[in-house]
Amino acid sequence: MRVLGIETSCDETGIAVYDSNAGLLSHTLYSQVKLHADYGGVVPELASRDHVRKIIPLIRKALADADLAMSDLDGIAYTKGPGLIGAVLVGACVGRSLAFSLGIPAIGVHHMEGHLLAPMLEETPAEYPFVALLVSGGHTMLVDVKGIGEYEVLGESVDDAAGEAFDKTAKLMGLDYPGGPRLAKLAAKGEPAKYKFPRPMTDRPSLDFSFSGLKTFAANTIAAEPDDEKTRANIARAFEEAVVDTLMIKCKRALKQTGHKRLVIAGGVSANTRLRAGLTELMSSLKGEVFYPRPEFCTDNGAMIAYAGTQRLLSGQTEGLEVKGQPRWPL
Numbered sequence: 665m666r667v668l669g670i671e672t673s674c675d676e677t678g679i680a681v682y683d684s685n686a687g688l689l690s691h692t693l694y695s696q697v698k699l700h701a702d703y704g705g706v707v708p709e710l711a712s713r714d715h716v717r718k719i720i721p722l723i724r725k726a727l728a729d730a731d732l733a734m735s736d737l738d739g740i741a742y743t744k745g746p747g748l749i750g751a752v753l754v755g756a757c758v759g760r761s762l763a764f765s766l767g768i769p770a771i772g773v774h775h776m777e778g779h780l781l782a783p784m785l786e787e788t789p790a791e792y793p794f795v796a797l798l799v800s801g802g803h804t805m806l807v808d809v810k811g812i813g814e815y816e817v818l819g820e821s822v823d824d825a826a827g828e829a830f831d832k833t834a835k836l837m838g839l840d841y842p843g844g845p846r847l848a849k850l851a852a853k854g855e856p857a858k859y860k861f862p863r864p865m866t867d868r869p870s871l872d873f874s875f876s877g878l879k880t881f882a883a884n885t886i887a888a889e890p891d892d893e894k895t896r897a898n899i900a901r902a903f904e905e906a907v908v909d910t911l912m913i914k915c916k917r918a919l920k921q922t923g924h925k926r927l928v929i930a931g932g933v934s935a936n937t938r939l940r941a942g943l944t945e946l947m948s949s950l951k952g953e954v955f956y957p958r959p960e961f962c963t964d965n966g967a968m969i970a971y972a973g974t975q976r977l978l979s980g981q982t983e984g985l986e987v988k989g990q991p992r993w994p995l
């Protein structure tokens with residue numbers, strides 16, 4: 665089965681073609697990052713308009729790259745939510761109507777299920793069951809994954825997502841949007857343990873997270889310390905270490921609670937090298953395995969939606985004829 669995947673839930677237009685026998689045939693991405701940079705964050709209306717502009721040319725490109733015609737497709741998968749509703753609806757409208765015109769099934773995919781399954785696109789995919797740590801700009805979640813569609817959320821953020829905390833703290837440091845990767849780059853120049861940030865909610869057994877306090881802690885530290893590059897690098901380092909440590913403590917607990925030996929990490933923050941190194945070390949000490957998507961599939965992309973949609977379509981699920989988007993949608 666050959667499936668076209670469409671991702672438009674935020675500020676990236678991602679299109680891909682996945683074949684259930686041959687694997688990923690092509691993928692293409694347009695990032696709106698420059699469009700939103702002046703505003704310090706994603707402007708929903710501008711995002712929707714830019715998806716409208718890009719989606720058809722990118723679908724044409726993904727098909728051409730895979731040497732396919734529209735008529736070679738067997739199904740279409742699109743992100744149905746959660747996300748910015750205007751942006752989601754662009755992909756949903758195009759995906760649903762294209763499937764209707766071609767007489768093939770369509771499937772709406774949960775954006776976080778896409779992230780969670782992204783490591784399955786790699787050469788050595790994880791076997792079920794596993795614990796998934798999903799860390800993006802909108803979500804921080806620990807999930808017990810028993811199989812496709814068998815997800816139990818073990819814990820999630822009660823306030824800011826991990827990526828959001830990175831972005832907001834980066835903004836406090838005067839770094840441009842999206843701040844997460846820029847803050848990580850600055851942290852690499854900092855010295856360890858110059859500041860001691862808290863590890864929020866690690867003193868209680870729950871697997872929930874809270875990151876907004878770290879941002880406040882960073883704001884107070886920035887205000888109290890001299891305004892130079894070296895100090896900022898040290899603060900960035902301490903902040904990053906606190907986020908990574910907190911995520912690692914909760915992953916360890918989730919693995920103990922479920923008894924699983926495999927850990928999957930996905931979402932934009934899974935591109936963070938300190939987090940990857942920490943979790944790799946943790947899993948080797950626990951004699952377990954860790955799986956990551958390749959860096960380009962950590963952040964939003966069409967390949968993860970094509971993959972997740974293919975699995976859903978193969979299991980016989982399809983979407984009705986109505987075009988639906990769900991800005992909020994529990995996993």
Ligand code: KG4
Binds near residue numbers: 674799803
């Ligand atoms: O998954 P994603 O592309 O979009 C959402 O669905 O939210 O994640 C984007 C988030 C942003 O908050 C960005 O700052 C963060 O991932 N991010 C990073 C790194 N690369 C991306 N955060 C920390 N370190 C990084 N290297």
Ligand code: ZN
Binds near residue numbers: 779801931932963964
């Ligand atoms: Zn995402």
